[in-house]
Amino acid sequence: MRRTLISIAVTVTGLTLLAGCGGTDADADTGTASSTGQPAAGGLSDEATKRQAVQKLIADCMKEKGFQYEISPPVEMNSRSAEFTGPASVLKTDEEMRAYRQKYGFGIYSEQVFPDDPMVKQPDFNPEDNPNNKIREALDPARQEAWDAAFSSDGKNGRNEPGCADTANEQVFGTNEADPEKQAEKDREYEKFRTDPAVVKAAHEYGDCLRGKGYKVASTEPGMIENAVYDVINEPRFNGEQVSAAEAKKRLAEEITASLADLDCRGEYATIARTQYGAVVATGGGVG
Structure with a gap:
Protein backbone atom coordinates (compact mmCIF):
# COMPACT_ATOMS: atom_id res chain seq x y z
CA MET A 1 0.00 0.00 0.00
CA ARG A 2 1.31 3.41 -0.92
CA ARG A 3 2.01 5.64 2.03
CA THR A 4 2.36 9.40 1.68
CA LEU A 5 4.62 11.29 4.05
CA ILE A 6 4.31 15.02 4.41
CA SER A 7 7.72 16.54 4.97
CA ILE A 8 8.07 18.46 8.20
CA ALA A 9 9.70 21.14 6.07
CA VAL A 10 6.77 21.29 3.66
CA THR A 11 5.85 24.64 2.07
CA VAL A 12 9.23 25.92 1.00
CA THR A 13 7.62 25.82 -2.41
CA GLY A 14 4.37 24.66 -0.95
CA LEU A 15 3.94 21.02 -1.65
CA THR A 16 6.79 18.65 -0.83
CA LEU A 17 5.29 15.17 -0.66
CA LEU A 18 7.56 12.18 -0.12
CA ALA A 19 6.34 8.74 -1.10
CA GLY A 20 7.12 5.68 1.00
CA CYS A 21 6.02 2.08 1.27
CA GLY A 22 4.12 0.16 3.91
CA GLY A 23 1.77 1.54 6.52
CA THR A 24 -1.93 1.02 7.02
CA ASP A 25 -5.07 3.10 6.68
CA ALA A 26 -7.19 3.50 9.75
CA ASP A 27 -10.87 4.29 9.46
CA ALA A 28 -11.13 6.89 12.19
CA ASP A 29 -11.85 10.50 11.21
CA THR A 30 -9.98 12.84 13.55
CA GLY A 31 -12.50 15.61 13.08
CA THR A 32 -11.85 19.33 12.96
CA ALA A 33 -8.62 21.21 13.16
CA SER A 34 -6.52 22.68 15.85
CA SER A 35 -4.18 25.47 14.82
CA THR A 36 -2.13 25.12 17.96
CA GLY A 37 1.44 23.99 17.68
CA GLN A 38 5.00 24.97 18.34
CA PRO A 39 5.61 28.56 17.25
CA ALA A 40 8.69 29.72 15.47
CA ALA A 41 11.60 29.80 17.88
CA GLY A 42 14.09 32.60 18.26
CA GLY A 43 17.22 32.36 16.20
CA LEU A 44 15.61 30.81 13.13
CA SER A 45 16.67 31.88 9.68
CA ASP A 46 14.38 34.21 7.74
CA GLU A 47 13.27 31.32 5.55
CA ALA A 48 12.42 29.07 8.49
CA THR A 49 10.51 31.89 10.17
CA LYS A 50 8.49 32.41 6.99
CA ARG A 51 7.77 28.70 6.76
CA GLN A 52 6.40 28.80 10.30
CA ALA A 53 4.11 31.64 9.23
CA VAL A 54 2.99 29.45 6.32
CA GLN A 55 2.31 26.58 8.72
CA LYS A 56 0.01 28.76 10.82
CA LEU A 57 -1.92 29.88 7.75
CA ILE A 58 -2.29 26.28 6.59
CA ALA A 59 -3.62 25.22 10.00
CA ASP A 60 -6.23 27.97 9.99
CA CYS A 61 -7.23 27.18 6.39
CA MET A 62 -7.52 23.43 7.03
CA LYS A 63 -9.63 24.11 10.11
CA GLU A 64 -12.02 26.18 8.00
CA LYS A 65 -12.31 23.22 5.64
CA GLY A 66 -13.05 20.84 8.51
CA PHE A 67 -9.70 19.10 8.84
CA GLN A 68 -7.16 18.80 11.60
CA TYR A 69 -3.69 20.14 10.92
CA GLU A 70 -0.96 20.62 13.49
CA ILE A 71 1.77 23.20 13.08
CA SER A 72 5.04 21.34 12.68
CA PRO A 73 8.02 22.20 14.89
CA PRO A 74 10.31 24.74 13.21
CA VAL A 75 13.15 23.27 11.21
CA GLU A 76 15.94 24.63 9.05
CA MET A 77 16.13 23.36 5.48
CA ASN A 78 19.68 24.59 5.13
CA SER A 79 22.40 25.68 7.49
CA LYS A 121 25.97 22.56 10.57
CA GLN A 122 23.64 20.95 8.06
CA PRO A 123 20.17 20.34 9.50
CA ASP A 124 18.86 16.84 10.02
CA PHE A 125 15.11 16.46 9.68
CA ASN A 126 12.87 13.46 9.10
CA PRO A 127 9.48 13.60 7.36
CA GLU A 128 8.28 11.01 9.87
CA ASP A 129 8.43 13.76 12.49
CA ASN A 130 5.61 15.73 10.91
CA PRO A 131 2.57 15.24 13.20
CA ASN A 132 0.24 15.55 10.23
CA ASN A 133 1.30 12.18 8.86
CA LYS A 134 -0.45 10.45 11.76
CA ILE A 135 -3.44 12.75 11.44
CA ARG A 136 -3.81 11.89 7.77
CA GLU A 137 -3.20 8.16 8.25
CA ALA A 138 -5.98 7.98 10.84
CA LEU A 139 -8.53 8.87 8.16
CA ASP A 140 -10.36 6.40 5.92
CA PRO A 141 -9.27 6.40 2.25
CA ALA A 142 -12.03 8.71 1.05
CA ARG A 143 -11.34 11.19 3.84
CA GLN A 144 -7.61 11.04 3.05
CA GLU A 145 -8.35 12.09 -0.52
CA ALA A 146 -10.44 14.98 0.73
CA TRP A 147 -7.67 15.97 3.17
CA ASP A 148 -5.13 15.91 0.33
CA ALA A 149 -7.34 18.06 -1.88
CA ALA A 150 -7.83 20.58 0.91
CA PHE A 151 -4.10 20.63 1.60
CA SER A 152 -2.66 21.20 -1.87
CA SER A 153 -3.05 21.02 -5.60
CA ASP A 154 -1.37 18.16 -7.44
CA GLY A 155 -1.55 18.24 -11.21
CA LYS A 156 -0.25 14.67 -11.53
CA ASN A 157 -3.23 13.42 -9.55
CA GLY A 158 -5.77 15.71 -11.17
CA ARG A 159 -6.02 18.20 -8.30
CA ASN A 160 -5.73 21.55 -10.04
CA GLU A 161 -7.51 23.77 -7.54
CA PRO A 162 -5.16 25.56 -5.11
CA GLY A 163 -5.16 24.10 -1.62
CA CYS A 164 -4.30 25.56 1.75
CA ALA A 165 -0.56 25.04 1.26
CA ASP A 166 -0.65 26.74 -2.15
CA THR A 167 -2.43 29.85 -0.93
CA ALA A 168 -0.43 30.10 2.31
CA ASN A 169 2.86 29.74 0.47
CA GLU A 170 1.87 32.38 -2.05
CA GLN A 171 0.79 34.78 0.69
CA VAL A 172 4.08 34.52 2.58
CA PHE A 173 6.63 33.90 -0.16
CA GLY A 174 4.89 35.98 -2.80
CA THR A 175 4.58 33.48 -5.62
CA ASN A 176 2.98 30.19 -6.55
CA GLU A 177 4.93 27.86 -8.81
CA ALA A 178 1.65 26.34 -9.97
CA ASP A 179 0.67 29.69 -11.52
Missing part, protein backbone atom coordinates in the same frame (compact mmCIF):
# COMPACT_ATOMS: atom_id res chain seq x y z
CA ARG A 80 22.26 29.35 8.41
CA SER A 81 25.31 29.84 6.19
CA ALA A 82 23.04 29.56 3.13
CA GLU A 83 21.96 33.15 3.78
CA PHE A 84 25.57 34.29 3.37
CA THR A 85 26.43 32.39 0.19
CA GLY A 86 25.87 33.02 -3.50
CA PRO A 87 23.02 35.26 -4.71
CA ALA A 88 21.43 35.35 -1.23
CA SER A 89 24.57 36.99 0.12
CA VAL A 90 23.91 40.25 -1.73
CA LEU A 91 20.85 40.76 0.46
CA LYS A 92 23.16 41.12 3.45
CA THR A 93 25.01 44.34 4.17
CA ASP A 94 28.78 44.44 3.93
CA GLU A 95 28.96 44.67 7.73
CA GLU A 96 26.87 41.53 8.18
CA MET A 97 28.89 39.69 5.56
CA ARG A 98 32.24 40.70 7.02
CA ALA A 99 31.29 39.47 10.50
CA TYR A 100 30.31 36.11 9.01
CA ARG A 101 33.18 35.67 6.59
CA GLN A 102 35.89 36.56 9.09
CA LYS A 103 35.06 33.28 10.85
CA TYR A 104 33.38 31.04 8.28
CA GLY A 105 34.60 32.21 4.89
CA PHE A 106 32.05 30.98 2.34
CA GLY A 107 30.83 28.27 4.70
CA ILE A 108 32.68 25.49 2.85
CA TYR A 109 35.47 24.15 5.08
CA SER A 110 34.02 25.76 8.22
CA GLU A 111 31.44 22.96 8.39
CA GLN A 112 34.30 20.52 9.04
CA VAL A 113 36.23 22.87 11.33
CA PHE A 114 33.15 23.78 13.42
CA PRO A 115 30.99 20.62 13.15
CA ASP A 116 28.61 21.56 15.98
CA ASP A 117 28.21 25.24 15.13
CA PRO A 118 24.54 25.81 14.12
CA MET A 119 25.65 28.50 11.70
CA VAL A 120 27.29 25.94 9.39
CA PRO A 180 2.47 30.07 -14.88
CA GLU A 181 1.57 33.74 -15.21
CA LYS A 182 3.03 34.68 -11.84
CA GLN A 183 6.15 32.64 -12.49
CA ALA A 184 6.55 34.30 -15.88
CA GLU A 185 6.23 37.70 -14.22
CA LYS A 186 8.96 36.80 -11.77
CA ASP A 187 11.16 35.59 -14.62
CA ARG A 188 10.68 38.93 -16.36
CA GLU A 189 11.64 40.82 -13.22
CA TYR A 190 14.79 38.74 -12.88
CA GLU A 191 15.66 39.41 -16.52
CA LYS A 192 15.35 43.14 -15.82
CA PHE A 193 17.98 42.69 -13.12
CA ARG A 194 20.30 40.71 -15.40
CA THR A 195 20.08 43.27 -18.22
CA ASP A 196 20.03 46.51 -16.23
CA PRO A 197 22.98 48.50 -17.68
CA ALA A 198 24.01 49.69 -14.20
CA VAL A 199 24.00 46.11 -12.90
CA VAL A 200 25.94 44.80 -15.91
CA LYS A 201 28.55 47.54 -15.51
CA ALA A 202 28.88 46.89 -11.77
CA ALA A 203 29.18 43.15 -12.38
CA HIS A 204 32.07 43.71 -14.81
CA GLU A 205 33.79 45.96 -12.28
CA TYR A 206 33.26 43.25 -9.65
CA GLY A 207 34.92 40.69 -11.92
CA ASP A 208 37.81 42.99 -12.86
CA CYS A 209 38.49 43.61 -9.17
CA LEU A 210 38.58 39.87 -8.44
CA ARG A 211 40.90 39.19 -11.35
CA GLY A 212 43.13 42.01 -10.12
CA LYS A 213 43.42 40.14 -6.83
CA GLY A 214 44.42 36.97 -8.66
CA TYR A 215 41.13 35.07 -8.62
CA LYS A 216 39.70 33.22 -11.60
CA VAL A 217 36.32 34.52 -12.75
CA ALA A 218 34.38 32.20 -15.06
CA SER A 219 31.58 34.69 -15.76
CA THR A 220 30.78 38.28 -14.91
CA GLU A 221 27.08 37.84 -15.70
CA PRO A 222 24.74 39.20 -13.04
CA GLY A 223 23.48 36.30 -10.97
CA MET A 224 26.71 34.34 -11.58
CA ILE A 225 29.49 36.74 -10.60
CA GLU A 226 28.68 36.40 -6.88
CA ASN A 227 29.52 32.68 -7.11
CA ALA A 228 32.79 33.11 -8.99
CA VAL A 229 35.26 32.81 -6.10
CA TYR A 230 33.01 30.47 -4.13
CA ASP A 231 33.03 28.01 -7.06
CA VAL A 232 36.83 28.09 -7.23
CA ILE A 233 37.20 27.37 -3.51
CA ASN A 234 34.46 24.75 -3.50
CA GLU A 235 35.60 22.88 -6.61
CA PRO A 236 37.71 20.22 -4.79
CA ARG A 237 34.86 19.38 -2.41
CA PHE A 238 32.36 19.47 -5.26
CA ASN A 239 34.48 16.88 -7.03
CA GLY A 240 34.41 14.64 -3.95
CA GLU A 241 37.77 15.40 -2.38
CA GLN A 242 37.98 14.48 1.31
CA VAL A 243 40.44 16.26 3.61
CA SER A 244 41.55 15.81 7.20
CA ALA A 245 40.43 18.17 9.96
CA ALA A 246 43.91 19.71 10.01
CA GLU A 247 43.85 20.29 6.25
CA ALA A 248 40.31 21.71 6.46
CA LYS A 249 41.50 24.22 9.06
CA LYS A 250 44.35 25.28 6.78
CA ARG A 251 42.03 25.62 3.80
CA LEU A 252 39.52 27.59 5.86
CA ALA A 253 42.17 30.24 6.46
CA GLU A 254 42.67 30.53 2.70
CA GLU A 255 38.91 30.49 2.16
CA ILE A 256 38.43 33.36 4.61
CA THR A 257 40.99 35.45 2.74
CA ALA A 258 39.25 34.72 -0.57
CA SER A 259 35.79 35.45 0.82
CA LEU A 260 36.88 38.81 2.20
CA ALA A 261 38.47 39.69 -1.14
CA ASP A 262 35.16 38.83 -2.77
CA LEU A 263 33.35 41.07 -0.30
CA ASP A 264 35.73 43.96 -0.94
CA CYS A 265 35.15 43.66 -4.70
CA ARG A 266 31.39 43.34 -4.88
CA GLY A 267 30.81 47.05 -4.24
CA GLU A 268 28.11 48.73 -6.32
CA TYR A 269 26.87 45.41 -7.69
CA ALA A 270 25.70 44.23 -4.28
CA THR A 271 24.27 47.63 -3.40
CA ILE A 272 22.09 47.78 -6.52
CA ALA A 273 21.05 44.15 -6.23
CA ARG A 274 20.09 44.52 -2.57
CA THR A 275 18.30 47.85 -2.79
CA GLN A 276 16.61 47.61 -6.19
CA TYR A 277 16.20 43.90 -6.97
CA GLY A 278 16.10 42.17 -3.59
CA ALA A 279 12.75 40.50 -4.29
CA VAL A 280 14.12 38.43 -7.18
CA VAL A 281 17.90 38.34 -7.06
CA ALA A 282 18.30 35.70 -4.33
CA THR A 283 16.04 33.19 -6.07
CA GLY A 284 17.35 33.76 -9.57
CA GLY A 285 13.85 34.23 -10.92
CA GLY A 286 12.74 30.96 -9.36
CA VAL A 287 10.08 30.38 -6.75
CA GLY A 288 10.69 32.29 -3.58
Whole structure:
Protein backbone atom coordinates (compact mmCIF):
# COMPACT_ATOMS: atom_id res chain seq x y z
CA MET A 1 0.00 0.00 0.00
CA ARG A 2 1.31 3.41 -0.92
CA ARG A 3 2.01 5.64 2.03
CA THR A 4 2.36 9.40 1.68
CA LEU A 5 4.62 11.29 4.05
CA ILE A 6 4.31 15.02 4.41
CA SER A 7 7.72 16.54 4.97
CA ILE A 8 8.07 18.46 8.20
CA ALA A 9 9.70 21.14 6.07
CA VAL A 10 6.77 21.29 3.66
CA THR A 11 5.85 24.64 2.07
CA VAL A 12 9.23 25.92 1.00
CA THR A 13 7.62 25.82 -2.41
CA GLY A 14 4.37 24.66 -0.95
CA LEU A 15 3.94 21.02 -1.65
CA THR A 16 6.79 18.65 -0.83
CA LEU A 17 5.29 15.17 -0.66
CA LEU A 18 7.56 12.18 -0.12
CA ALA A 19 6.34 8.74 -1.10
CA GLY A 20 7.12 5.68 1.00
CA CYS A 21 6.02 2.08 1.27
CA GLY A 22 4.12 0.16 3.91
CA GLY A 23 1.77 1.54 6.52
CA THR A 24 -1.93 1.02 7.02
CA ASP A 25 -5.07 3.10 6.68
CA ALA A 26 -7.19 3.50 9.75
CA ASP A 27 -10.87 4.29 9.46
CA ALA A 28 -11.13 6.89 12.19
CA ASP A 29 -11.85 10.50 11.21
CA THR A 30 -9.98 12.84 13.55
CA GLY A 31 -12.50 15.61 13.08
CA THR A 32 -11.85 19.33 12.96
CA ALA A 33 -8.62 21.21 13.16
CA SER A 34 -6.52 22.68 15.85
CA SER A 35 -4.18 25.47 14.82
CA THR A 36 -2.13 25.12 17.96
CA GLY A 37 1.44 23.99 17.68
CA GLN A 38 5.00 24.97 18.34
CA PRO A 39 5.61 28.56 17.25
CA ALA A 40 8.69 29.72 15.47
CA ALA A 41 11.60 29.80 17.88
CA GLY A 42 14.09 32.60 18.26
CA GLY A 43 17.22 32.36 16.20
CA LEU A 44 15.61 30.81 13.13
CA SER A 45 16.67 31.88 9.68
CA ASP A 46 14.38 34.21 7.74
CA GLU A 47 13.27 31.32 5.55
CA ALA A 48 12.42 29.07 8.49
CA THR A 49 10.51 31.89 10.17
CA LYS A 50 8.49 32.41 6.99
CA ARG A 51 7.77 28.70 6.76
CA GLN A 52 6.40 28.80 10.30
CA ALA A 53 4.11 31.64 9.23
CA VAL A 54 2.99 29.45 6.32
CA GLN A 55 2.31 26.58 8.72
CA LYS A 56 0.01 28.76 10.82
CA LEU A 57 -1.92 29.88 7.75
CA ILE A 58 -2.29 26.28 6.59
CA ALA A 59 -3.62 25.22 10.00
CA ASP A 60 -6.23 27.97 9.99
CA CYS A 61 -7.23 27.18 6.39
CA MET A 62 -7.52 23.43 7.03
CA LYS A 63 -9.63 24.11 10.11
CA GLU A 64 -12.02 26.18 8.00
CA LYS A 65 -12.31 23.22 5.64
CA GLY A 66 -13.05 20.84 8.51
CA PHE A 67 -9.70 19.10 8.84
CA GLN A 68 -7.16 18.80 11.60
CA TYR A 69 -3.69 20.14 10.92
CA GLU A 70 -0.96 20.62 13.49
CA ILE A 71 1.77 23.20 13.08
CA SER A 72 5.04 21.34 12.68
CA PRO A 73 8.02 22.20 14.89
CA PRO A 74 10.31 24.74 13.21
CA VAL A 75 13.15 23.27 11.21
CA GLU A 76 15.94 24.63 9.05
CA MET A 77 16.13 23.36 5.48
CA ASN A 78 19.68 24.59 5.13
CA SER A 79 22.40 25.68 7.49
CA ARG A 80 22.26 29.35 8.41
CA SER A 81 25.31 29.84 6.19
CA ALA A 82 23.04 29.56 3.13
CA GLU A 83 21.96 33.15 3.78
CA PHE A 84 25.57 34.29 3.37
CA THR A 85 26.43 32.39 0.19
CA GLY A 86 25.87 33.02 -3.50
CA PRO A 87 23.02 35.26 -4.71
CA ALA A 88 21.43 35.35 -1.23
CA SER A 89 24.57 36.99 0.12
CA VAL A 90 23.91 40.25 -1.73
CA LEU A 91 20.85 40.76 0.46
CA LYS A 92 23.16 41.12 3.45
CA THR A 93 25.01 44.34 4.17
CA ASP A 94 28.78 44.44 3.93
CA GLU A 95 28.96 44.67 7.73
CA GLU A 96 26.87 41.53 8.18
CA MET A 97 28.89 39.69 5.56
CA ARG A 98 32.24 40.70 7.02
CA ALA A 99 31.29 39.47 10.50
CA TYR A 100 30.31 36.11 9.01
CA ARG A 101 33.18 35.67 6.59
CA GLN A 102 35.89 36.56 9.09
CA LYS A 103 35.06 33.28 10.85
CA TYR A 104 33.38 31.04 8.28
CA GLY A 105 34.60 32.21 4.89
CA PHE A 106 32.05 30.98 2.34
CA GLY A 107 30.83 28.27 4.70
CA ILE A 108 32.68 25.49 2.85
CA TYR A 109 35.47 24.15 5.08
CA SER A 110 34.02 25.76 8.22
CA GLU A 111 31.44 22.96 8.39
CA GLN A 112 34.30 20.52 9.04
CA VAL A 113 36.23 22.87 11.33
CA PHE A 114 33.15 23.78 13.42
CA PRO A 115 30.99 20.62 13.15
CA ASP A 116 28.61 21.56 15.98
CA ASP A 117 28.21 25.24 15.13
CA PRO A 118 24.54 25.81 14.12
CA MET A 119 25.65 28.50 11.70
CA VAL A 120 27.29 25.94 9.39
CA LYS A 121 25.97 22.56 10.57
CA GLN A 122 23.64 20.95 8.06
CA PRO A 123 20.17 20.34 9.50
CA ASP A 124 18.86 16.84 10.02
CA PHE A 125 15.11 16.46 9.68
CA ASN A 126 12.87 13.46 9.10
CA PRO A 127 9.48 13.60 7.36
CA GLU A 128 8.28 11.01 9.87
CA ASP A 129 8.43 13.76 12.49
CA ASN A 130 5.61 15.73 10.91
CA PRO A 131 2.57 15.24 13.20
CA ASN A 132 0.24 15.55 10.23
CA ASN A 133 1.30 12.18 8.86
CA LYS A 134 -0.45 10.45 11.76
CA ILE A 135 -3.44 12.75 11.44
CA ARG A 136 -3.81 11.89 7.77
CA GLU A 137 -3.20 8.16 8.25
CA ALA A 138 -5.98 7.98 10.84
CA LEU A 139 -8.53 8.87 8.16
CA ASP A 140 -10.36 6.40 5.92
CA PRO A 141 -9.27 6.40 2.25
CA ALA A 142 -12.03 8.71 1.05
CA ARG A 143 -11.34 11.19 3.84
CA GLN A 144 -7.61 11.04 3.05
CA GLU A 145 -8.35 12.09 -0.52
CA ALA A 146 -10.44 14.98 0.73
CA TRP A 147 -7.67 15.97 3.17
CA ASP A 148 -5.13 15.91 0.33
CA ALA A 149 -7.34 18.06 -1.88
CA ALA A 150 -7.83 20.58 0.91
CA PHE A 151 -4.10 20.63 1.60
CA SER A 152 -2.66 21.20 -1.87
CA SER A 153 -3.05 21.02 -5.60
CA ASP A 154 -1.37 18.16 -7.44
CA GLY A 155 -1.55 18.24 -11.21
CA LYS A 156 -0.25 14.67 -11.53
CA ASN A 157 -3.23 13.42 -9.55
CA GLY A 158 -5.77 15.71 -11.17
CA ARG A 159 -6.02 18.20 -8.30
CA ASN A 160 -5.73 21.55 -10.04
CA GLU A 161 -7.51 23.77 -7.54
CA PRO A 162 -5.16 25.56 -5.11
CA GLY A 163 -5.16 24.10 -1.62
CA CYS A 164 -4.30 25.56 1.75
CA ALA A 165 -0.56 25.04 1.26
CA ASP A 166 -0.65 26.74 -2.15
CA THR A 167 -2.43 29.85 -0.93
CA ALA A 168 -0.43 30.10 2.31
CA ASN A 169 2.86 29.74 0.47
CA GLU A 170 1.87 32.38 -2.05
CA GLN A 171 0.79 34.78 0.69
CA VAL A 172 4.08 34.52 2.58
CA PHE A 173 6.63 33.90 -0.16
CA GLY A 174 4.89 35.98 -2.80
CA THR A 175 4.58 33.48 -5.62
CA ASN A 176 2.98 30.19 -6.55
CA GLU A 177 4.93 27.86 -8.81
CA ALA A 178 1.65 26.34 -9.97
CA ASP A 179 0.67 29.69 -11.52
CA PRO A 180 2.47 30.07 -14.88
CA GLU A 181 1.57 33.74 -15.21
CA LYS A 182 3.03 34.68 -11.84
CA GLN A 183 6.15 32.64 -12.49
CA ALA A 184 6.55 34.30 -15.88
CA GLU A 185 6.23 37.70 -14.22
CA LYS A 186 8.96 36.80 -11.77
CA ASP A 187 11.16 35.59 -14.62
CA ARG A 188 10.68 38.93 -16.36
CA GLU A 189 11.64 40.82 -13.22
CA TYR A 190 14.79 38.74 -12.88
CA GLU A 191 15.66 39.41 -16.52
CA LYS A 192 15.35 43.14 -15.82
CA PHE A 193 17.98 42.69 -13.12
CA ARG A 194 20.30 40.71 -15.40
CA THR A 195 20.08 43.27 -18.22
CA ASP A 196 20.03 46.51 -16.23
CA PRO A 197 22.98 48.50 -17.68
CA ALA A 198 24.01 49.69 -14.20
CA VAL A 199 24.00 46.11 -12.90
CA VAL A 200 25.94 44.80 -15.91
CA LYS A 201 28.55 47.54 -15.51
CA ALA A 202 28.88 46.89 -11.77
CA ALA A 203 29.18 43.15 -12.38
CA HIS A 204 32.07 43.71 -14.81
CA GLU A 205 33.79 45.96 -12.28
CA TYR A 206 33.26 43.25 -9.65
CA GLY A 207 34.92 40.69 -11.92
CA ASP A 208 37.81 42.99 -12.86
CA CYS A 209 38.49 43.61 -9.17
CA LEU A 210 38.58 39.87 -8.44
CA ARG A 211 40.90 39.19 -11.35
CA GLY A 212 43.13 42.01 -10.12
CA LYS A 213 43.42 40.14 -6.83
CA GLY A 214 44.42 36.97 -8.66
CA TYR A 215 41.13 35.07 -8.62
CA LYS A 216 39.70 33.22 -11.60
CA VAL A 217 36.32 34.52 -12.75
CA ALA A 218 34.38 32.20 -15.06
CA SER A 219 31.58 34.69 -15.76
CA THR A 220 30.78 38.28 -14.91
CA GLU A 221 27.08 37.84 -15.70
CA PRO A 222 24.74 39.20 -13.04
CA GLY A 223 23.48 36.30 -10.97
CA MET A 224 26.71 34.34 -11.58
CA ILE A 225 29.49 36.74 -10.60
CA GLU A 226 28.68 36.40 -6.88
CA ASN A 227 29.52 32.68 -7.11
CA ALA A 228 32.79 33.11 -8.99
CA VAL A 229 35.26 32.81 -6.10
CA TYR A 230 33.01 30.47 -4.13
CA ASP A 231 33.03 28.01 -7.06
CA VAL A 232 36.83 28.09 -7.23
CA ILE A 233 37.20 27.37 -3.51
CA ASN A 234 34.46 24.75 -3.50
CA GLU A 235 35.60 22.88 -6.61
CA PRO A 236 37.71 20.22 -4.79
CA ARG A 237 34.86 19.38 -2.41
CA PHE A 238 32.36 19.47 -5.26
CA ASN A 239 34.48 16.88 -7.03
CA GLY A 240 34.41 14.64 -3.95
CA GLU A 241 37.77 15.40 -2.38
CA GLN A 242 37.98 14.48 1.31
CA VAL A 243 40.44 16.26 3.61
CA SER A 244 41.55 15.81 7.20
CA ALA A 245 40.43 18.17 9.96
CA ALA A 246 43.91 19.71 10.01
CA GLU A 247 43.85 20.29 6.25
CA ALA A 248 40.31 21.71 6.46
CA LYS A 249 41.50 24.22 9.06
CA LYS A 250 44.35 25.28 6.78
CA ARG A 251 42.03 25.62 3.80
CA LEU A 252 39.52 27.59 5.86
CA ALA A 253 42.17 30.24 6.46
CA GLU A 254 42.67 30.53 2.70
CA GLU A 255 38.91 30.49 2.16
CA ILE A 256 38.43 33.36 4.61
CA THR A 257 40.99 35.45 2.74
CA ALA A 258 39.25 34.72 -0.57
CA SER A 259 35.79 35.45 0.82
CA LEU A 260 36.88 38.81 2.20
CA ALA A 261 38.47 39.69 -1.14
CA ASP A 262 35.16 38.83 -2.77
CA LEU A 263 33.35 41.07 -0.30
CA ASP A 264 35.73 43.96 -0.94
CA CYS A 265 35.15 43.66 -4.70
CA ARG A 266 31.39 43.34 -4.88
CA GLY A 267 30.81 47.05 -4.24
CA GLU A 268 28.11 48.73 -6.32
CA TYR A 269 26.87 45.41 -7.69
CA ALA A 270 25.70 44.23 -4.28
CA THR A 271 24.27 47.63 -3.40
CA ILE A 272 22.09 47.78 -6.52
CA ALA A 273 21.05 44.15 -6.23
CA ARG A 274 20.09 44.52 -2.57
CA THR A 275 18.30 47.85 -2.79
CA GLN A 276 16.61 47.61 -6.19
CA TYR A 277 16.20 43.90 -6.97
CA GLY A 278 16.10 42.17 -3.59
CA ALA A 279 12.75 40.50 -4.29
CA VAL A 280 14.12 38.43 -7.18
CA VAL A 281 17.90 38.34 -7.06
CA ALA A 282 18.30 35.70 -4.33
CA THR A 283 16.04 33.19 -6.07
CA GLY A 284 17.35 33.76 -9.57
CA GLY A 285 13.85 34.23 -10.92
CA GLY A 286 12.74 30.96 -9.36
CA VAL A 287 10.08 30.38 -6.75
CA GLY A 288 10.69 32.29 -3.58
